[in-house]
Amino acid sequence: MIVGNRKDFGEILEKLGPARRVLVLGCNECVTVCGAGGEREVGVLASELRLCWKKEGETFDVKEHTLERQCDYEYIDQIRGFVNDYDVILSMACGAGVQYVAETYKTKLVLPAVNTTFLGVTIEQGVWSERCQGCGACILDMTAGVCPIARCAKSLLNGPCGGSSGGKCEIDNELDCAWQLIVDRLKEAGRMDRYEEILPVKDWRTGRDGGPRRRVREDMRL
Amino acid sequence: MKTNSGIERILAGGGFVVTSECGPPRGADAEVIRRKGELLRGVVDGVNVTDNQTSVVRMSSLSACVILKGMGLEPILQMVCRDRNRIALQSDILGAAALGINNVLCLSGDHQKFGDHPQGKNVYDMDSVQLIQVVCRMRDEGRFLGGEEVKGRPVMFVGAAENPFADPFEIRALRLGKKVKAGCEFIQTQCIYNIERFSRWMEMVCERGLHERCAVLAGVTPFKSAGMANYMKKNVPGMDVPEEMIARMKGVPKERQAEEGIRICVETIQRVREIPGVRGIHVMAIEWEEKVAEIVKAAGLLPRPETRVGGH
Amino acid sequence: MRLSYPSNVKVVKVPCTGRVDVLLILRAFESGVDGVYVAGCLEGECHFLRGNLRARRRVEYVKGLLEEVGLGGDRLEMFNMSASQGQRFAQFAQEMTERIRLLGPLPVRKAPGNG
Numbered sequence: 001m002i003v004g005n006r007k008d009f010g011e012i013l014e015k016l017g018p019a020r021r022v023l024v025l026g027c028n029e030c031v032t033v034c035g036a037g038g039e040r041e042v043g044v045l046a047s048e049l050r051l052c053w054k055k056e057g058e059t060f061d062v063k064e065h066t067l068e069r070q071c072d073y074e075y076i077d078q079i080r081g082f083v084n085d086y087d088v089i090l091s092m093a094c095g096a097g098v099q100y101v102a103e104t105y106k107t108k109l110v111l112p113a114v115n116t117t118f119l120g121v122t123i124e125q126g127v128w129s130e131r132c133q134g135c136g137a138c139i140l141d142m143t144a145g146v147c148p149i150a151r152c153a154k155s156l157l158n159g160p161c162g163g164s165s166g167g168k169c170e171i172d173n174e175l176d177c178a179w180q181l182i183v184d185r186l187k188e189a190g191r192m193d194r195y196e197e198i199l200p201v202k203d204w205r206t207g208r209d210g211g212p213r214r215r216v217r218e219d220m221r222l
Numbered sequence: 223m224k225t226n227s228g229i230e231r232i233l234a235g236g237g238f239v240v241t242s243e244c245g246p247p248r249g250a251d252a253e254v255i256r257r258k259g260e261l262l263r264g265v266v267d268g269v270n271v272t273d274n275q276t277s278v279v280r281m282s283s284l285s286a287c288v289i290l291k292g293m294g295l296e297p298i299l300q301m302v303c304r305d306r307n308r309i310a311l312q313s314d315i316l317g318a319a320a321l322g323i324n325n326v327l328c329l330s331g332d333h334q335k336f337g338d339h340p341q342g343k344n345v346y347d348m349d350s351v352q353l354i355q356v357v358c359r360m361r362d363e364g365r366f367l368g369g370e371e372v373k374g375r376p377v378m379f380v381g382a383a384e385n386p387f388a389d390p391f392e393i394r395a396l397r398l399g400k401k402v403k404a405g406c407e408f409i410q411t412q413c414i415y416n417i418e419r420f421s422r423w424m425e426m427v428c429e430r431g432l433h434e435r436c437a438v439l440a441g442v443t444p445f446k447s448a449g450m451a452n453y454m455k456k457n458v459p460g461m462d463v464p465e466e467m468i469a470r471m472k473g474v475p476k477e478r479q480a481e482e483g484i485r486i487c488v489e490t491i492q493r494v495r496e497i498p499g500v501r502g503i504h505v506m507a508i509e510w511e512e513k514v515a516e517i518v519k520a521a522g523l524l525p526r527p528e529t530r531v532g533g534h
Numbered sequence: 535m536r537l538s539y540p541s542n543v544k545v546v547k548v549p550c551t552g553r554v555d556v557l558l559i560l561r562a563f564e565s566g567v568d569g570v571y572v573a574g575c576l577e578g579e580c581h582f583l584r585g586n587l588r589a590r591r592r593v594e595y596v597k598g599l600l601e602e603v604g605l606g607g608d609r610l611e612m613f614n615m616s617a618s619q620g621q622r623f624a625q626f627a628q629e630m631t632e633r634i635r636l637l638g639p640l641p642v643r644k645a646p647g648n649g
Contacts (some may be wrong), residue, residue: 009602040557044599047560052603054564057643153333154304154344158351158400160393161330162385162412163459170459171335183390195393198400201308201352201367 001030001121002094003128004037004114009048015111016088020058022049023086024113025079025101026066027093034128037092037114039066045092045113061086070097076104083108119150136206136213142199144185149202151178157199224361227324227379228296229268229408232527233437238495239502240523241298241410241439242514243270244290246281255281255289258511263295265515266505267526270327270410273300277337284314287323298381299323302331307347308356308367315357319376327381327410328353350382351404358405380405385412386423387462395426402436409436410504413443413454416462417493424499433499440494441504444513445483448472484517491521537620539627551575551612552585559596559610566642569634571611573623579616586614609637 016022024046032038046064053060063086067075070093083089088109091098095116102110118130133150139157140147149155153171160179163170167180186192204210223234232239242262247254262269269290273283287297299318301311318326330350334342348356356367357380364372382401386394398409414420420440427433445451448471455463467486474482491503503523507514518524544567548554551574562570572593574586590612597607611630615622 009599043557044560047557047564048599048603050564051560051600051605051642054642054645055604055640057645059645153335154330154349155346156330156349158349158397160388160390160397161350162383162388163333164388164390165460166389171333177389180390183393192396196396196399196403198351198355198404201348201356204347 001033001119002096002116003034003118003120003130004031004094004116006036006041006045006092006114007112009045009052012045012090012111012113013052016090019087019109020053020060021085021087022061023063023065023079023083023089024049025070025089025091025093026064027070027091027097028066028068029071029093031093031097031114032066033122035126037094039064042066042092045090067093070094070101073100073104076101134207135202135204136210137203139199139202142194142197144182144189144191144194146178146181146185148178148182151176151181157202225324225377225379227268229298229325230379232267233408233501235527237527238523239268239408239437239439240266240505240518240526241268241270241502242266242505242507242511243272244286244511245272245275245509246283246286248278248280250281252289255286256293259290259293259295261511262514263293264526265518265524267502268296268298268325270298270300270504273302273329273331274305274337275300275332277304277332277334277339277342279338284318284321284323287318288321291322296325297323298325298327299378300327300329301353302329303346303348303350303353304331304334304344307345311348311353312356312360312366315360315376315378316372316374319378320374323378325379325381326357327383328357328406329383351400354380354382354401354404354406362405379407381408381410382406383412384409385460386414386420387412387416388460391419391423394423395430395432398427398432398436399430402432406436408439408501410439411441412460413441413506414490414494415467416464417490419462420494421497424497428499433501437501438499439502439504440491440497440500441506442487442490442494442517443506443508444487444510444517445471445479446510447476447479447483450483484513484520487517488520491517491523495521537624539624540631542631543627550580550582550585551589552580552582554589554592556592556596556599559593560599563600563605563609563640566640568640569609569611569630569637571613571626571630573626574612574614576614576616605640606637609634609640 024042026037026039026042042064046062049062069075083105088111089101090111090113091101092113098112119132120128120130123129130150135149148157148159152159153169160177164177164180167177169175169177186195229239244258271283271286274280283300287299290297328350334340334344359365360372361375361377364375366372384398451463451468451471454461471479471482494500505514505517551572554572559570572589574589580586593610593612597610601607613626
């Protein structure tokens, strides 16, 4: 899933400026699962805004609404009826959702309330961890199912570097060394010969470096 | 002999190599490099010039190499993959060769988290193993990574670093094997304090015959104080400082700790010299270049052989 | 044991403090209360094993939110006591009431037309 982190309240307030008619718009997908921007987080942020503005004696109108997704037009379209009652849409979706809402309502001010961070998994309730960087050319078959692009701090394809210590990364002793994980798995599978192969320099054309990406499946088009 | 490298020449003649390093200044003062270079003249066979080590911005390694070269020293250009992509790295290899630099040391580089610009974006378009491959291909096949022809090949002696003390230990010799397979001709190790672990690693290296294809130079760093020993143990990733070393440093009064640090360093050199497969010593006296001559002399490694043919 | 506690304390009954949700606390403040405290069972004695521990973490989280908003985290507290400790219940009610009195009413100004 896409993992995000809600922005600090202070930053959100600052971005809102004088706007007091605010539509807090959640997303029922990834950001719901990672507790960053689903219906509950919409409720919490809206509540914070109301409490804050009540304290200041301000007049305001904070509306809570959560869409099934903010990355599909048909859901975004559902707010068309009341979107103009608000000065600002405070989107709690990932960066993709924020942009699509902004593209859909061209004259509306759309602000992000979430910092989109990574593609990851739930490690345990309340803990998420990065797994993928969407490089567009998966090599997990070569690296025992552990991605060194996403999980090695230096994205080394022929690691580990000299900073791997006790299974942990040199930049953070809470962080697993991806190459330790790869070696452990290769050993378990009796495939250490794989380790001795040099992985070639990566072709980044399929990644973000090749420019913004687009995918078309002709057979699915209407 | 593939190159004009003085280090390659000594190794080819079966000699024992001594290298050291010189950290460029955090400024544009060439005098700093000249001063450090002067301290190493006639004392070592090659001088590594670090490339923004610990991710702190310094004068570029290539510029400092050229200054040392101009003094008649033999610089070893360190190149890290952290700050440049494949285009810039290959371009700098060509530039270095054009300026008469004969040695390159291919490194991944410390993560920028440790430096003075932790906010920076890292590159890591290649890793050290791949950089070795690319330099060797430019030299031996006359091809860039992208496949185009190199017109005027960069003739450089290619080295790398390896840390026998990092984990997982059992793959440390295998990883050197990957570097050798990539074309690496000499290796400098991380500072050795745990001689027992280093010899076990050397055994693994020799079992695989890697010592015959790649010259292993054993790295040493003198402690300036007990505090430094302790710091290195606790804070430098991948550093193995046994407790007894720290105890030994702490065992002497403060004003004599520097002397003790040098004594430990000299003893380490004498012991690792005896380990089969070791072809040289790399003395990393961090911001303590003035002590290198004393260490090399005390270790019985002076005078150094004459390698230069008719100056530079 | 007939103990009295301040009459300004309004008790909201829940089957377990584990039921106390972040939004429940926020809504209480929004509806105009000056302080909230959660009275849970003693730690390690939750009938549902971890309900009171969860409540404590949520209370800490909402304290952070109240700080962010500028109302102050002190207006919210978590206390632990067993069902037989009526004395403690009264004591905490007293303590919290005094604390909130010192902090004063929730600093909310009247504005026209706010829900």
